[in-house]
Amino acid sequence: MECSKEMVSLMHSYLDGDLQPEEELRLKEHLRSCAACAAHFHELKKTIAFLQYASHVTAPPSFMASVMESMPKERKTARLRRWLHGHPLLTAASLFLFLTVGSVASSWGEKGAFSVSADEHVMIRDHTVIVPKGETVKGDIVVRNGSIRIEGTVDGDVTVIHGEKYMASAGRVTGEVKEINQVFEWIWYNIKERASRALQSFE
DSSP: OOSOHHHHHHHHHHHHTOOOHHHHHHHHHHHHHOHHHHHHHHHHHHHHHHHHHHTTOOOOTTHHHHHHHHSOOOOHHHHHHHHHHHOHHHHHHHHHHHHHHHHHHHHHTOOOOOEESOOSSOEEETTEEEEOTTOEEESOEEEESSEEEESSEEESOEEEESSOEEEOTTOEESSOEEEEOSHHHHHHHHHHHHHHHHHHHHO
């Protein structure tokens, strides 16, 4: 269309209801004499009529659900990544626990050398720790890859890892006595030990 911008502006003002009477008269006279402007004005009125009709159209209640179902499903990895970003503290704690359990579980199969945490008031014979009758060991005893025979007194806990405990009739332990011969017991023991050391470092 090669008509002036003024005529186009008058068309828009007319459709918006903002045209003065004298301007409306001038527009109508021009449209009678200009076929191109008349065709353009007709298309504008058709477009406005369609928009007014479409504004009353509402989508059915199931429209949103059907659109969402037709969309590609979100990958599980994307959902997991979003959850991890949203819970950084829980993610860090889970990662720490996973690595701890993994390292502890792998070390279970590696039966190391025999060791005992106490060296006073005990005797050692062929990977067996003996607390003699009449002797008292103050504190906890941890025996790894060996056994313990308690004939005297242990004033604390006794833990045997990859081994066995023997209690004589006169033997006495004031704390807990634990044998760790299963991997899950070993994991739980190590987690508690590490947590205890961590708490002590903050004191």
